Amino acid sequence: MLNKKVKSIILAAGKGTRMKSELPKVLHTMFNKPLLGYVIDAVNKTGYINENFIIVGHESEKVEKFVKENYENSKCILQSPQLGTGDAVNKATPYLKDFDGYVIVVCGDTPLITAETIKNFVEFHDNNHADLTVMSAIFENPKNYGRIIRDKNNKFVAIIEEKDATIEQKEVKEVNAGIYCINWKTISDAFNHLHNNNAQGEYYLTDIVKWAVEKNLNVQSYILKNNDEIFGINSKIHLAQATKTLNKKSIEKLMEEGVQIVDPDTTYISPETTIGADTIILPNVYITGKNTIGKKCKIGPFSHVRDGAIIGNNVRIGNFVEIKKSVIKDNTNVSHLSYIGDSELGSHVNIGAGTITANYNPISKIKSKTIIKDGANTGSNSVLVAPVTINEMASIAAGSIITKDVEAYSLAITRSPLKIFSNWVKKKIEQLSGGNK
Ligand code: UD1
Numbered sequence: 001m002l003n004k005k006v007k008s009i010i011l012a013a014g015k016g017t018r019m020k021s022e023l024p025k026v027l028h029t030m031f032n033k034p035l036l037g038y039v040i041d042a043v044n045k046t047g048y049i050n051e052n053f054i055i056v057g058h059e060s061e062k063v064e065k066f067v068k069e070n071y072e073n074s075k076c077i078l079q080s081p082q083l084g085t086g087d088a089v090n091k092a093t094p095y096l097k098d099f100d101g102y103v104i105v106v107c108g109d110t111p112l113i114t115a116e117t118i119k120n121f122v123e124f125h126d127n128n129h130a131d132l133t134v135m136s137a138i139f140e141n142p143k144n145y146g147r148i149i150r151d152k153n154n155k156f157v158a159i160i161e162e163k164d165a166t167i168e169q170k171e172v173k174e175v176n177a178g179i180y181c182i183n184w185k186t187i188s189d190a191f192n193h194l195h196n197n198n199a200q201g202e203y204y205l206t207d208i209v210k211w212a213v214e215k216n217l218n219v220q221s222y223i224l225k226n227n228d229e230i231f232g233i234n235s236k237i238h239l240a241q242a243t244k245t246l247n248k249k250s251i252e253k254l255m256e257e258g259v260q261i262v263d264p265d266t267t268y269i270s271p272e273t274t275i276g277a278d279t280i281i282l283p284n285v286y287i288t289g290k291n292t293i294g295k296k297c298k299i300g301p302f303s304h305v306r307d308g309a310i311i312g313n314n315v316r317i318g319n320f321v322e323i324k325k326s327v328i329k330d331n332t333n334v335s336h337l338s339y340i341g342d343s344e345l346g347s348h349v350n351i352g353a354g355t356i357t358a359n360y361n362p363i364s365k366i367k368s369k370t371i372i373k374d375g376a377n378t379g380s381n382s383v384l385v386a387p388v389t390i391n392e393m394a395s396i397a398a399g400s401i402i403t404k405d406v407e408a409y410s411l412a413i414t415r416s417p418l419k420i421f422s423n424w425v426k427k428k429i430e431q432l433s434g435g436n437k
Pocket residue numbers: 011012013014015055079081082083084085086087088107108109144145146147159161175176177178203204205206232
């Protein structure tokens with residue numbers, strides 16, 4: 001338990017010019033989840049924070065829509081124009097009047113930050129009875145970061161931005177990671193004293209350090225252990241790098257839990273997917289969103305699990321198979337070239353090559369469900385037009401288009417009768433060569 005309550009402010013008003021995109025930077029995604037979502041989730045997962053203020057500006061309606069639809073405990077506050085990080089935090093002050101607790105400030109474009117790090121950081125602040133704690137990091141190449149300035153007694157006294165730094169200050173390798181814990185009651189007055197008299201003409205949040213030191217308040221720094229966590233996304237190159245880092249972490253965790261991943265370099269698995277031990281993931285598998293996959297399954301090569309899959313034990317998802325929002329029970333096979341969407345598959349179901357659940361009506365825009373019960377099977381190239389139920393042990397003949405429910409233990413077939421014209425080709429050839437004479 002902490003001594004005080006905690007709220008957070010997440011800075012997400014910046015345009016992200018270098019993304020060269022119509023989409024605001026924080027809505028760019030990794031594994032289909034927006035960057036801002038990763039940050040809000042990390043903050044929420046600490047278990048300490050009951051309310052988040054998201055500072056929005058560029059394309060604010062889009063960001064606000066995402067926050068509203070996904071996070072009940074988060075409120076967007078508009079910052080327009082964007083006058084700097086200090087001005088951004090200041091926009092939340094009307095909502096924090098008389099708040100006697102800690103305010104964590106995090107950037108919305110650092111999606112690799114973990115709940116564990118934020119939790120340890122707040123606990124450090126709390127244990128030290130600090131007024132202000134800044135997260136710092138040691139970088140061999142500290143370019144573009146604000147530098148942590150210490151006096152001759154090694155006491156942390158200020159943060160100087162790269163653009164305002166002297167040559168000597170630029171040598172400093174300890175940088176501001178951009179995450180702060182503020183004892184709101186003692187520090188909030190600092191926001192009335194910020195100025196924009198600096199190289200960028202902005203109100204710097206970092207200037208609250210100097211203000212607090214001058215007031216003899218307790219200012220601390222907390223050194224981050226893993227620098228990857230504050231990797232900020234500014235371009236699509238960064239986005240790809242962060243996705244790789246996140247994927248590596250997710251894959252290594254799964255392997256530690258007993259999942260066999262044949263080729264980690266070509267396998268992508270979202271961190272929100274759980275997989276049971278002894279499941280084998282073959283190369284070129286892409287798994288996004290939230291999924292649960294059981295034990296002893298075989299997935300891939302070249303499979304795509306898109307989100308909301310609940311897959312049991314000993315299930316086979318083979319090459320060129322796409323699974324979306326579907327439940328698949330134990331011992332079922334979907335081995336080749338199939339699409340299973342919005343479906344429920346029982347156990348011991350066998351899905352033939354090229355089976356498609358036609359779940360979407362593009363005119364009504366309605367998605368419907370396909371239910372395939374225990375022991376049923378579909379022949380190759382079947383189309384199951386949802387909503388439709390294939391009952392226990394039913395059999396769908398190859399090439400059939402199923403538009404009605406199929407009773408248990410029955411065969412369903414839609415196929416024009418096969419006709420064979422004997423020697424048809426031979427006659428054609430003779431006709432043609434006769435014509436050439
Ligand atoms: C900031 C810090 C720097 C630190 C670095 C860590 C300041 C002055 N500098 O620099 O010391 O090393 O982060 O990444 O704070 N934002 C707003 N409104 C604004 C301006 C920015 O919401 O008016 C948001 C941005 O969208 C971004 C975050 O604040 O999410 C940081 O802003 P950015 O301009 O990237 O600051 P840096 O120059 O990186």
